[in-house]
Every structure is written in structure tokens, then in C-alpha cells.
Amino acid sequence: MTPFGQRMRELREQHGLALKDMAAALHISSAYLSALEHGRKGTPSPMLVRQICGYFGIIWDEAEEMERLAQMSDPRVVVDTSGLHPKATLAANRLAQRIGQMDEAALDRLLALIGPA
Template sequence: MSSFGQQLRQIRQQKGIALNDFAKELGVSPVYLSNLETGKTQTIQLELLSRLQHELPMEADEEDDVDDWTSARIDRIALMLKELHCADKEAAEYWMGMVEQGIEMFAIKAIGHR
């Protein structure tokens, strides 16, 4: 998560947005946002992640940044699924199946066959 948080902080600072202002805009506490940026918290709601992507879009011409952002999200999802698997194997299996089915559905759509 620290890679995600570091990138989040870097983008926010590059855009000249103060931590307190951005936290207020997102509807979270400055402490939570700071903890997210420093990797002290491993929890982020999907809705907040979506708002972050909307508020701090990645630069399209910097392909590595997009890959880092996507990689951080994938790592976070994997961690969450592992933790869920330890707590509730059945729920984890359900969500992994849903993700696999969704990816297959979109891959088939993108490829145009199967």
C-alpha cells in the first residue's frame, strides 16, 4: 500500500492541493488521508478509490505512472482477498469467482470471440 500512498501524495502535491483541502473535498479526515498516503492504513473503500481516480487522474503520457497505480490497486485487492480468505473462506471464494468471471466476460468482449 505504501507505493499507492506515495504516488497519491506525489500527485496531490504536484497538483498543488493541500492535504486538509483534499481530505475535506473527499469527505475524509486529514488524519485518514495522511495515513493512507504514508501507508499506515491498509483500508480504503472502493467509492473513495473511485473518487481519488476522478480527482487525481493519472497523466496519460506517463505510462509508468498508470502501471504503478494499477499495480497498487491490484496488490491492494489481492491483500484484501487474502485477508478475507483467512476470515471467511466461502466469501473469498465467491468474490474471487466473481472477479474471474467479470474479467473473462470483458476479455471476451474485447477480443470479440468465444
């Protein structure tokens, strides 16, 4: 699940909405919405993010946060280390190899170490 997918699911559950009902209201397939929630689809388009915000009545700061979450939710990340120090390539490759084994506490420590986006 991606950060955007998690937030979208939280909103849907808070409003007591079934995935199929939300998908119908947004004129998208429930399969696509489910894949978006579960991180099996890439970053949603800015237009879809705005539709979702409108659907939930999200404005201002919360809408900006949804847009930020969407931008940070591509499940297939590419890290280009060309031209950087060799340790940058080593770090990126080690992270790619081990991220699936990290628990939530380790991920929190990593996020604290690299700081905000």
C-alpha cells in the same frame, strides 16, 4: 509509505494541494488520508480509489495503474505457505525478518527476481 500512498502524495504535490484540502474535497478526514499516504492504513476501498482518480482527472490506463497500486499496498501482508515446499515457508520467514534492513537497491533486485505482479 505504500506504493499507492506514494503515488497519491506525488499527485497531490504536483497539483499543489494541501492534504487537508484534498481530504475535505473527498469527504474523508485528513487524519485518514495522511494514514493512507504513510501506509498506516490498509488497502483503500475501490470506491475511494475511484474518487481519488476522479478528483485528479485520472482515466484509462493511469486509473487502472492506481487500482493496481491500491491492491498491492496493504502494509500488513500475510503469506500462506501451507501445502507448499518447506523452502517456501523458510523464504517467507526470512524475508519477513530482513525486509526492514534492505536498502532500495536490494529491494529492486528482489523485485526483479520475482518479476511483475
